[in-house]
Amino acid sequence: MSADTTDRIISWHPSPSKPRFVPPPGAVDAHCHVFGPMADFPFSAQAKYLPGDAGPEMLFALRDKLGFDRNVIVQASCHGTDNAATLNAIARSGGKARGVAVVDPAITDAQLEALHEGGIRGVRFNFLKRLVDNAPKDTFIEIAHRIQQLGWHVVIYFEADILEELRPFLDAIPTLIVVDHMGRPDVTQGPDGPEMLAFRALLDSREDIWTKVTCPDRLEEPNGPPWNAFADAVCPLVEDYPNRVLWGTDWPHPNMQNAVPDDGALVDIIPRIATSESLQRKLLVTNPMRLYWPDEPI
Ligand code: 0GY
Numbered sequence: 001m002s003a004d005t006t007d008r009i010i011s012w013h014p015s016p017s018k019p020r021f022v023p024p025p026g027a028v029d030a031h032c033h034v035f036g037p038m039a040d041f042p043f044s045a046q047a048k049y050l051p052g053d054a055g056p057e058m059l060f061a062l063r064d065k066l067g068f069d070r071n072v073i074v075q076a077s078c079h080g081t082d083n084a085a086t087l088n089a090i091a092r093s094g095g096k097a098r099g100v101a102v103v104d105p106a107i108t109d110a111q112l113e114a115l116h117e118g119g120i121r122g123v124r125f126n127f128l129k130r131l132v133d134n135a136p137k138d139t140f141i142e143i144a145h146r147i148q149q150l151g152w153h154v155v156i157y158f159e160a161d162i163l164e165e166l167r168p169f170l171d172a173i174p175t176l177i178v179v180d181h182m183g184r185p186d187v188t189q190g191p192d193g194p195e196m197l198a199f200r201a202l203l204d205s206r207e208d209i210w211t212k213v214t215c216p217d218r219l220e221e222p223n224g225p226p227w228n229a230f231a232d233a234v235c236p237l238v239e240d241y242p243n244r245v246l247w248g249t250d251w252p253h254p255n256m257q258n259a260v261p262d263d264g265a266l267v268d269i270i271p272r273i274a275t276s277e278s279l280q281r282k283l284l285v286t287n288p289m290r291l292y293w294p295d296e297p298i
């Protein structure tokens with residue numbers, strides 16, 4: 001995809017509101033991305049969307065405005081397997097960011113070590129056909145075995161309709177797994193709807209499957225706020241799996257250009273899904289710190 005043939009997409013709010021909810025000290029935005037800047041970090045030739053520049057300075061300004069302390073930057077599909085933009089953002093964070101990479105199967109052990117040095121602590125496997133051309137399960141399993149030695153985990157992005165098909169693949173992953181956006185269930189079915197129950201069955205199958213309770217804007221139609229269906233469906237999940245949940249903004253909200261969410265409103269859903277200070281601290285501080293900064297005291 002080239003910049004001269006396609007308009008670049010802006011998918012983030014120009015002036016997000018200041019949230020009413022004040023995150024606890026040390027709060028981590030555990031799912032966000034950077035785009036470019038393209039002049040320094042060109043997008044992949046296989047990118048399915050061509051975003052505007054949303055670099056580290058913008059991300060860190062939003063972090064401060066929302067009252068967060070740290071970021072986990074997930075390599076976005078538009079950068080393919082070149083993690084330079086993500087590494088650049090981590091390097092500019094002064095220790096306040098770590099990352100999740102997307103890697104080519106041909107990556108060498110030395111290159112994996114360099115990613116670790118650069119702050120990467122996981123790899124992402126993306127199964128969304130609108131984002132990637134293929135998702136080779138056998139290759140992913142091989143990669144998972146290699147990154148296990150670094151103490152990393154696997155982040156998986158899939159939609160609810162392929163959960164059952166993916167179960168043998170998920171069972172074969174030897175590391176801790178984090179599922180993006182709960183595997184995108186239909187939250188309008190409610191907390192006991194079939195897709196939420198299927199996802200709970202996955203969580204119950206292994207103690208080391210975590211999830212991001214993220215993206216009401218992607219999971220609820222029509223898009224909110226107040227995202228009541230999301231809050232109703234997700235609140236019991238946070239209560240039942242309090243040590244295995246993460247939260248993030250998803251900024252700069254890839255592909256949400258037609259329904260750009262206000263990041264302040266997204267933060268204000270936190271006390272509706274994590275209803276006590278204890279749950280909020282686990283969701284925003286203890287859990288992400290255990291996964292991404294295990295070397296630092298909490
Ligand atoms: C997300 C969701 C999306 C995009 C990506 O890597 C990406 O491009 O993750 C999406 O379009 O659903 O989690 O950011």
